Amino acid sequence: MKINVQNSISASFTTDLSKEKIILETKNVDLCYVPQVRTLTNVSIQIPEKKVTAFIGPSGCGKSTLLRCFNRMNDLIPGISIKGLITIDGIDIYSPETKLEELRKKVGMVFQKSNPFPMGIWENVAFGPKVNGIREKAELDEMVESALIQADLWKEVKDRLNNSALDLSGGQQQRLCIARALANKPEIILMDEPASALDPISTNKIEETIDELRENYTIIIVTHNMQQAARVSDYTAFMMIGEMIEFNATSKLFTNPEKKLTEDYITGRFG
Amino acid sequence: MNKIITFWKKGDSYILLTAGGLLFSLAMVIFMISIILIKGFGSFYVSDVAEIKMKDNTIYLAEILEKEEVVLQSESGKSYKQEQTNIKIANRDIFDQDFKWINSQEISKIEYPQNVTVFERWEYGNLIAYVRNLNYNGKVYLTSDKDFWDTFSRAFEKSEENKSEKENLEEELNDVLSPVSEIQREIALMEINFSWKTKEIEKLKQEEGTLQAEINFQIEQLNKKIEQKVIENSEIYAIVQSGDGTEITLELEKVYRFCRPNDMNFIAKSGLYLTKIWEYLVEDPRESNTEGGVFPAIFGTVMMVILMSIAVVPFGVLAALYLNEYAKQGFVTRLIRLAIANLAGVPSIVYGIFGLGFFIYFLGGTIDQLLFSSKLPEPTFGTGGILWASLTLALLTLPVVVVATEEGILAVPKANKDGALALGATKWQMIRKIVLPNAMPGILTGVILAISRGAGEVAPLMITGVVKLAPTLPFDTSFPFLHLDRKFMHLGFHIYDVGFQSPNVEASLPMVYTTALLLIFIVITLNLSAIFLRNYLRKKFKTSAF
Numbered sequence: 001m002k003i004n005v006q007n008s009i010s011a012s013f014t015t016d017l018s019k020e021k022i023i024l025e026t027k028n029v030d031l032c033y034v035p036q037v038r039t040l041t042n043v044s045i046q047i048p049e050k051k052v053t054a055f056i057g058p059s060g061c062g063k064s065t066l067l068r069c070f071n072r073m074n075d076l077i078p079g080i081s082i083k084g085l086i087t088i089d090g091i092d093i094y095s096p097e098t099k100l101e102e103l104r105k106k107v108g109m110v111f112q113k114s115n116p117f118p119m120g121i122w123e124n125v126a127f128g129p130k131v132n133g134i135r136e137k138a139e140l141d142e143m144v145e146s147a148l149i150q151a152d153l154w155k156e157v158k159d160r161l162n163n164s165a166l167d168l169s170g171g172q173q174q175r176l177c178i179a180r181a182l183a184n185k186p187e188i189i190l191m192d193e194p195a196s197a198l199d200p201i202s203t204n205k206i207e208e209t210i211d212e213l214r215e216n217y218t219i220i221i222v223t224h225n226m227q228q229a230a231r232v233s234d235y236t237a238f239m240m241i242g243e244m245i246e247f248n249a250t251s252k253l254f255t256n257p258e259k260k261l262t263e264d265y266i267t268g269r270f271g
Numbered sequence: 272m273n274k275i276i277t278f279w280k281k282g283d284s285y286i287l288l289t290a291g292g293l294l295f296s297l298a299m300v301i302f303m304i305s306i307i308l309i310k311g312f313g314s315f316y317v318s319d320v321a322e323i324k325m326k327d328n329t330i331y332l333a334e335i336l337e338k339e340e341v342v343l344q345s346e347s348g349k350s351y352k353q354e355q356t357n358i359k360i361a362n363r364d365i366f367d368q369d370f371k372w373i374n375s376q377e378i379s380k381i382e383y384p385q386n387v388t389v390f391e392r393w394e395y396g397n398l399i400a401y402v403r404n405l406n407y408n409g410k411v412y413l414t415s416d417k418d419f420w421d422t423f424s425r426a427f428e429k430s431e432e433n434k435s436e437k438e439n440l441e442e443e444l445n446d447v448l449s450p451v452s453e454i455q456r457e458i459a460l461m462e463i464n465f466s467w468k469t470k471e472i473e474k475l476k477q478e479e480g481t482l483q484a485e486i487n488f489q490i491e492q493l494n495k496k497i498e499q500k501v502i503e504n505s506e507i508y509a510i511v512q513s514g515d516g517t518e519i520t521l522e523l524e525k526v527y528r529f530c531r532p533n534d535m536n537f538i539a540k541s542g543l544y545l546t547k548i549w550e551y552l553v554e555d556p557r558e559s560n561t562e563g564g565v566f567p568a569i570f571g572t573v574m575m576v577i578l579m580s581i582a583v584v585p586f587g588v589l590a591a592l593y594l595n596e597y598a599k600q601g602f603v604t605r606l607i608r609l610a611i612a613n614l615a616g617v618p619s620i621v622y623g624i625f626g627l628g629f630f631i632y633f634l635g636g637t638i639d640q641l642l643f644s645s646k647l648p649e650p651t652f653g654t655g656g657i658l659w660a661s662l663t664l665a666l667l668t669l670p671v672v673v674v675a676t677e678e679g680i681l682a683v684p685k686a687n688k689d690g691a692l693a694l695g696a697t698k699w700q701m702i703r704k705i706v707l708p709n710a711m712p713g714i715l716t717g718v719i720l721a722i723s724r725g726a727g728e729v730a731p732l733m734i735t736g737v738v739k740l741a742p743t744l745p746f747d748t749s750f751p752f753l754h755l756d757r758k759f760m761h762l763g764f765h766i767y768d769v770g771f772q773s774p775n776v777e778a779s780l781p782m783v784y785t786t787a788l789l790l791i792f793i794v795i796t797l798n799l800s801a802i803f804l805r806n807y808l809r810k811k812f813k814t815s816a817f
């Protein structure tokens with residue numbers, strides 16, 4: 001099936017965010033990994049605070065790329081160029097005044113494939129606070145415990161905090177990565193398909209964890225699983241070939257999409 | 272015929288061929304190791320001494336070594352075979368050489384008399400002889416006397432005691448004299464450099480005079496004591512008789528150790544064997560390295576390897592880190608990598624020459640001018656020494672460390688590096704906490720390769736600081752303990768020196784094998800410890816199985 005993206009995109013969508021406080025905003029973001037080849041085109045979106053926002057769309061459409069703009073993980077890629085404006089709490093995160101390390105402390109990230117460091121569980125969770133300058137053992141202990149509790153892992157590991165993190169199961173490792181991000185006390189947590197490599201039970205557990213975190217954190221989650229987006233998110237953004245097609249409250253987007261492309265995608269006609 | 276073709280076609284032949292290749296390589300290695308093992312350990316063996324009577328009535332007292340068939344030509348031009356026996360007759364100072372080939376057919380009788388004594392001497396190698404009598408305490412003891420050998424041992428101990436006392440006294444004398452020689456040196460320097468300061472010179476000369484007067488008495492006393500010890504020791508001697516009947520007066524002071532191998536049982540021999548191995552490991556060499564121990568060479572080898580590792584690892588690791596983590600990848604980094612890989616193939620003597628030119632003449636010379644100008648023209652760092660030798664070898668092994676470290680760094684999962692950065696770590700924090708620990712096995716592989724290469728190198732050392740006999744170790748109890756400017760001994764060079772440069776090559780051959788064995792052993796030990804460390808770290812940092 002052939003889709004004419006250009007046509008559908010020219011018409012813009014409407015999003016009702018009147019009840020929300022906006023924490024993160026992008027304006028006309030263009031991104032090229034390779035000169036002249038746009039991976040993101042004119043992306044403008046507003047992310048509400050203390051809500052779960054899901055990015056969905058066919059694979060390769062640029063969801064991860066957009067997500068990685070928010071904590072500037074793309075900066076490292078040689079030859080990349082990013083245009084447009086991205087602000088968090090009204091401050092341009094790409095301005096020279098923004099300190100990269102502070103931004104990343106504020107915007108935590110959980111990767112698609114769990115990546116615990118080859119050290120003990122405690123060391124893993126304490127990594128962030130330590131690199132951010134906290135030295136005192138008691139304070140670190142407290143932060144580690146609180147992060148592990150929030151990530152629903154404390155009960156399982158509290159007796160073996162010094163054991164290698166690599167001995168945990170896949171689902172536990174991913175929750176450890178969540179705890180590791182939480183230990184930094186971030187405002188925003190970016191999750192890039194955090195459950196895509198996990199079995200259904202572990203996936204369920206992660207979703208429960210996200211549900212518990214929504215009160216205190218702004219969560220942006222990339223997923224290719226539409227049921228998951230529908231289950232966990234308050235808002236959903238649908239992307240295609242580097243463009244933001246539609247962004248709306250999850251209930252609205254899944255029941256009554258504005259765009260034909262969105263409807264085609266969520267009803268499984270392509271993707 | 273068909274069968275042969277299918278045999279080749281099936282490829283079975285290649286199994287045989289490759290297996291043969293492996294077998295051949297293994298056989299060569301095992302052959303080499305076993306020769307070195309047998310010969311190396313054999314050199315400490317305490318063999319019996321035979322009294323060999325020839326048909327023409329000459330008598331040899333000697334250790335029988337090996338037999339060999341040789342083809343000779345008679346006067347009429349006919350060639351014939353003859354079996355010859357190699358014997359160690361020792362007594363180098365009488366017979367000019369330690370070894371002799373004799374015609375086996377000419378031997379009429381071989382006996383192993385109980386009372387033959389082998390003396391290991393401080394000089395001139397072994398002496399094999401019958402002891403006739405002993406002069407000690409002004410008395411003459413005969414071998415037939417009761418407890419003769421106990422008396423002999425006591426006399427030997429007494430002479431050793433006298434000798435060490437004499438050495439202590441000489442040292443004391445040196446200490447007493449040193450302030451005077453210090454002033455004399457100062458005067459000489461003044462006279463050369465500041466000859467116009469006559470007043471100062473005069474003052475120094477006066478000082479010298481008073482000092483001299485003060486210590487005169489002390490010196491006299493010490494000299495008297497030393498004289499006495501010398502006289503005492505000259506009166507402790509044995510009359511011994513070599514195989515050919517020559518009588519020799521042997522001052523016991525000249526003896527390092529004696530034994531009567533024919534009178535020793537297996538346990539006594541084993542004991543002596545172990546003692547000799549121990550001495551070999553912990554003592555200084557004697558007789559231009561052909562006898563005694565190799566401790567300074569072991570010490571020098573190990574210390575040089577350690578210094579080399581200390582120098583090469585930080586530089587190699589930093590270079591590899593920069594190349595992989597900071598430098599923009601492209602043509603230049605590719606070029607640098609190529610250059611590093613090729614540097615590993617440069618012959619070691621080239622590094623030696625560079626070390627001589629750059630480290631010794633340029634760096635050392637500059638250091639001397641800036642810090643040790645008072646000692647010039649005598650060089651301090653401007654001549655070969657353990658520091659320069661280690662740095663030269665560090666340079667030589669730098670490529671392997673860089674390459675191995677790079678491999679280690681590349682093996683660190685990108686997911687972990689990104690994870691650390693995403694937590695707000697700076698690049699350097701990420702490198703220190705994630706990259707370095709995970710790359711440690713690779714770094715250690717580099718160290719292992721560097722040690723393997725560095726410990727066995729001799730050529731570059733010969734022009735950067737190795738000597739055949741170093742009077743002092745590069746590390747000792749005198750301030751500042753670590754003497755990086757000192758020359759040092761090295762097992763590899765020791766092998767070359769003893770085996771090919773010594774005046775008595777045949778006598779020192781066993782020592783060559785033993786030293787080769789020791790060198791192999793040390794390199795293997797250093798390597799194994801690095802390998803164990805690496806395996807331990809590998810286990811610790813094994814990457815996620817998930």
Ligand SMILES: Nc1ncnc2c1ncn2[C@@H]1O[C@H](COP(=O)(O)OP(=O)(O)O)[C@@H](O)[C@H]1O
Pocket residue numbers: 033034039058059060061062063064065066077
């Ligand atoms: N580091 C990179 N360099 C060049 N192209 C990249 C890089 N990362 C992703 N891309 C390309 O950008 C596009 C979007 O990728 P991505 O954001 O990972 O998609 P998604 O997460 O939606 O599946 C893809 O076509 C991908 O090939």
Ligand SMILES: [Mg+2]
Pocket residue numbers: 063064065192
């Ligand atoms: Mg993705």
